[in-house]
Amino acid sequence: MDAISKELSAEFSISKRYSDNIIQLFEEGSTVPFIARYRKESTGGMSDMDLRSFYDKWQYLVELNKRKESILGLLVKEPAASEQIKQKIRNAKTKNELEDLYAPFKKTRKSKADEAKEKGLQPLALAIWSGDYTDSTSAVQAWLGKHNVNITPEVALEGVVEILSEAVSNDSDILKQGRIELLKNGQLSSRVLRGKKEQGEKYRDYFEYQEPVKKVPDHRVLALLRGKKEAILKLSIHLMGETGYPRSLAFPHLNQLLNSDAQISHNLSAVQWRYLNIIWEHKLLAKLESDVLAQLKERAEEGAIQVFANNLQDLLMAAPAGAFRVLGMDPGFRNGVKLAAIDEQGNLLDHGVIYPHEPQNRTQEACALLTKLIKQHKIGWVAIGNGTASRETETLMKELIAQADLDCRAIVVSEAGASVYSASPIAIQEFPDLDVTIRGAISIARRFQDPLAELVKIDPQAIGVGQYQHDVKATQLSKSLGNVVEDCVNRVGVDINLASVSLLSYVSGLTNRIAQNIVDYRQQKGRIESRAELRKVKGIGDKCFEQCAGFLRILNGKEPLDESGVHPESYPLVRKMADHLALKANELLNNSSALQQLKQLAPSFAQAGDFTYTDILNELAKPSRDPRPEFRYAAFDQSIQTLEDLQEGMTLEGVVTNVAAFGAFVDLGVHQDGLIHISQLADRFVKDPRDLVRVGQVVSVTVLEVDVRRKRIGLKANGL
Structure with missing residues (x-):
């Protein structure tokens, strides 16, 4: 484990002390948000993004070491596994490199090379390779007669090619260098398959396409691979400006691969080059091409997942409109426009359906109901989903506001994922007696108030802010998006007395079960008045409390510090800081003069650590701050509808x-x-x-x- 810590220390350019600390915190069950926010002294102030990368690399290295131990254990009974191979396994830096080294020893079925060796052709392959024998028909025929091998020269030479091909294509160094060569100097090409032009019209840019492998952007790789998967495109990779076996791959130890003691120089003979070219076309290029395409796919998937994660983060951290009464509208033509009025806390006040558009055209009736709902419930904003009939509904609403002199404003908002939420178990539990379409309108209204609080109820993959999200590994995507939601929720903080189970379940240290226990506790007991009271909730022990407490906010509770991001473990320090100025702890909140004095007194509280002390001062300065931007909305041109x-x-x-x-x-x-x-x-x-x-x-x-x-x-x- 010490070696892993050293490697992580070097990769992330941090001292080994910090690397050791971070590994220990993860092993103790600390979450990334908690470590990033409340253990900066132990990490040197590493960001949540870097901590995620650190964690993933740490897990990778742990799994790599376990695989090394497993393979070395399996090779104990393999006489062909030399000490040199075993040392290479111990030194392997990646899983691909490790599996390349192990590949020759894990055959599950007999290869054509094995069959050729069983016929006694290994010595012939070596003789031809070393130049002791020519591969002419007569020479091979003579060798076969001399060694009593009863096959034709043609079959024998096919066997020679198989033996040499396997020896070359099983060499980990050649495979590694071959991949590097194709990634550096390869040309990726695609062409349309015969008879698929019409069916594959959307891929026409790639019907006759080629580009250097090193320049192909991630989104293009995924588009090409999708075209290949749909049997529209044929992909291939070849070396630019070179044909046959690359001279950069002519290793001097090829003879050892054939169990020969003969030595060979870097300058291979014409016969050897000829066979290497045959091997290149026969087996090696196809294997390397497949490996490189897999690498490009993996890189492109990581890029696509990162794009999705970045967009999701921006969407979740979008400006909340705030605590307004909102009328949510889920537009439609034939099935009508669904309405849901909610109060400042997102509670449902009223709902209904109107049919102002074709084919019903019940516009007057619709306007009457809209006017009634807006006036009766003192609606401040009308949030219109941006799906079918949204612009028609927006036009209707704005004309009504002007004509009836209504004291509200209308805005079109994204309804991505609202239909997924409306049919989900969460929505059914929240509104068991409502139609799915009304639940969708509620979701539209709530996401206008607070995008983060509402969007956490929807599977992130259903929100639709990704790039080729359907072409990447679902588990990897789900993990990445879950991390994004967790980081966003904990960055903003959660009002424990208003938060849903969905929102609470993303708080550091809380599981879905504990989140449900908190909501159940609220319903039975009423308002939670302090963070300390959390310990009464079933499932919240010392470790859970440590991880979650700082991210849960309690407004107007018994302890004023509970509405800030100051962790309860630092409350004694805050009181000591207040005592130093002859104040009470709550008198430090929003007190810029006192906080400026404390900033100058930082050396007096050095034991807290610079990161922690600075964070505490920032939290006391703006105890209920929201890191999200101020709300702003777009004004669509009403003359542009289609x-x-x-x-x-x-x-x-x-x-x-x-x-x-x-x-x-x-x-x-x-x-x-x-x-x-x-x-x-x-x-x-x-x-x-x-x-x-x-x-x-x-x-x-x-x-x-x-x-x-x-x-x-x-x-x-x-x-x-």
Whole structure:
């Protein structure tokens, strides 16, 4: 374990002391949010993102070591496993390298090379390779007669190729260098399969395509692999400017692979090169091509998952509108517009359905009910889902507000995932007697109030802010997105007296069961008045309390510090700080003058540690602060309702719905997102679109191109 700590220390450029501390904290069951927030002295202030990477690498190295021990144990009874191979296994840095070394020893069935060896062709293969024998038909025939091998020269030479191919393609050094060679100098090509042009129209950019492997972006790799999976495209990799076996892979120890004592120079003979070229085409290139495509896929999946994670984080951390009374509207034509009015805490006040659009056109009746609901429940905002009939509903609502002089405003919001929530067990438990469509309207209204609190109830994969999310490993994606939600929830903090089970379950140290216990305790006892009271909840012991307490907020409770992010373990220190100024602890809250004095007195409290002391002062300065930005909304152009209404040169306002490696998608209110390509984000080079735009951001754009047939909108960003 000490070796692992040293390796992690080097990789993350931290002292081994910090590396040891972090491993110990993880082994003790501490969560990433807790360590990142309350154990900065032990980590040197490492961020939650770096701690996630540290944890993943630590787990990888632990699993790698276990696999090494397992393989070395299996090789004890393998006479062919030399000490040199075993040492290479001990020194292996990756799982791929380790499995390459072990591959020759884990055959599950007889290979063609094995069959050739059983026929006695191993000496012939070595003789031809070393130049002692030619591979002419007559020479091979003579060798077969001399050694009483009763097969034809043609079959014998096929066996020679199999023996040599296996020897070369089982060598871990050759495989490693071969992958490096293809990744560095390879050319990735694709072509459309015969008869698939019409079916694969969406892949037409790749019907005749090639690009250096090292330059292919992640999103293109996933597109190509999807085309391959759908049997539209044929993919291949070859070396640029070179044919046959690469000379960079001509290792001088190939003879040892054939159990020969003969030595060989770097300068291989013409015969040896000829056989290497046969091996390259016969077996090695296909194996390396498969390995490199797998590496590209893995890299692209990691990139796609990171894009999804970044977008999800931006969406969850979007500005909350706050505690307003909201009317949620889930628009539709034939099935009507579903309505749900909620109060400042998200509780359902009223609900209904109106049919203002075709085919019913009951507009007058709809306006009467809307007016009644808005006035009766003192609605401040109307949140309209951005699906079918959203613009028509928005137009209706804004005209009604103006005509009836209603004291509220209307806004279109993303309804991604609302239908998933409405049919989920969580929604059924919350509103067992309501129709699924009404539950959807409630979700739309609540996410306007607080996106984070509502979106945690939905499977992150259903929110739809990813790039090729359906092409990546589901378990890896789920883990990554779960981490994002956990980090966001703990960064914002949770009001324990208002939070749902879904929200509480993401708090550091709390399981779904304990979250349910907290809600049950609230329902039975009433308001929770202090963090200390949490210890009365079933399942919250010392370790659980340590991990969760700092992230749970109690407003207007018995202990004023409970509404801040100061951990209860630091309350004695805060009281000591207050005593130093002849104040009470609660008198430090929002007291800039006192906190400035304490900042100057930092050396007096050195035992707390610089990170901890600074964090405490920041929390006392703004005890109920929310790290999310201020709320802002886009004003869609009411004259632009459909794709056909768009014209090149128009300047419009929209909302960023998705950010990918190649640009950003923007909702303009026409039921089809437009794309700002990365080259159109600014008049300067942009490496990462997220440097300029985030999901939920309101942006001004100019329409560059409208392709109605392909439903594509090209945009240029203004003023970023």
